[in-house]
Amino acid sequence: MTALRIRDFEIHPGYFAPDAQAQLVADLRDCLGQAPLVQPVTPRGTPMSVRMSSAGAYGWISDRKGYRYERLHPSGVPWPPIPAELLAMWQDLVPDARAPECCLINWYDATAKMGMHQDRDEADLSQPVVSVSLGDEALFRMGNATRGGKTESVWLKSGDVVVMGGEARRAYHGIDRIRPNSSTLLPKGGRINLTLRVVT
Ligand SMILES: O=C(O)CCC(=O)C(=O)O
Numbered sequence: 121m122t123a124l125r126i127r128d129f130e131i132h133p134g135y136f137a138p139d140a141q142a143q144l145v146a147d148l149r150d151c152l153g154q155a156p157l158v159q160p161v162t163p164r165g166t167p168m169s170v171r172m173s174s175a176g177a178y179g180w181i182s183d184r185k186g187y188r189y190e191r192l193h194p195s196g197v198p199w200p201p202i203p204a205e206l207l208a209m210w211q212d213l214v215p216d217a218r219a220p221e222c223c224l225i226n227w228y229d230a231t232a233k234m235g236m237h238q239d240r241d242e243a244d245l246s247q248p249v250v251s252v253s254l255g256d257e258a259l260f261r262m263g264n265a266t267r268g269g270k271t272e273s274v275w276l277k278s279g280d281v282v283v284m285g286g287e288a289r290r291a292y293h294g295i296d297r298i299r300p301n302s303s304t305l306l307p308k309g310g311r312i313n314l315t316l317r318v319v320t
């Protein structure tokens with residue numbers, strides 16, 4: 121399937137076929153067995169609607185102390201390794217990038233969303249972020265390098281991959297809503313989003 125480009129966001133519809141999606145879900149279950157999902161709070165103490173964990177050398181954390189990357193899960197255990205098929209995808213789509221050091225795992229239930237934000241806790245913003253969608257469809261909104269202005273939206277489906285490089289790397293983006301029961305990949309529904317990042 122050919123990629124489509126919206127601004128500098130490069131979207132690969134159906135990058136992962138259904139059997140590869142099922143394999144990813146199985147691998148993620150192992151990851152979450154070691155480093156369980158937690159419900160983060162914002163630095164102001166407001167609970168986020170997504171639940172999060174990570175794989176890789178670093179995990180992304182949000183709590184009362186702020187947004188940051190940490191070497192350990194809040195329980196004190198190291199994050200599990202990033203599943204091999206995600207490393208292969210990274211090599212395929214962004215061969216010139218450094219190796220990813222974090223795979224943030226976001227789990228959305230039917231009512232979860234993510235407000236417009238930039239990914240900017242990483243030291244080297246010349247490195248791309250690559251995002252994988254699994255399960256229910258999500259309305260992904262793409263904005264600008266500064267807050268506000270015109271935006272464009274696309275429904276991301278299970279197996280779709282988005283490369284955020286170039287101008288898109290600093291662009292505001294978010295998830296407005298999930299379309300419940302739009303996928304049968306996850307037996308209880310919901311959506312998993314993975315974002316691979318170079319942290320240092
Ligand atoms: O769920 C998504 O598709 C986007 C997630 C995201 O932007 C993030 O975790 O920083």
Ligand SMILES: [Mn+2]
Binds near residue numbers: 238239293
């Ligand atoms: Mn983001």
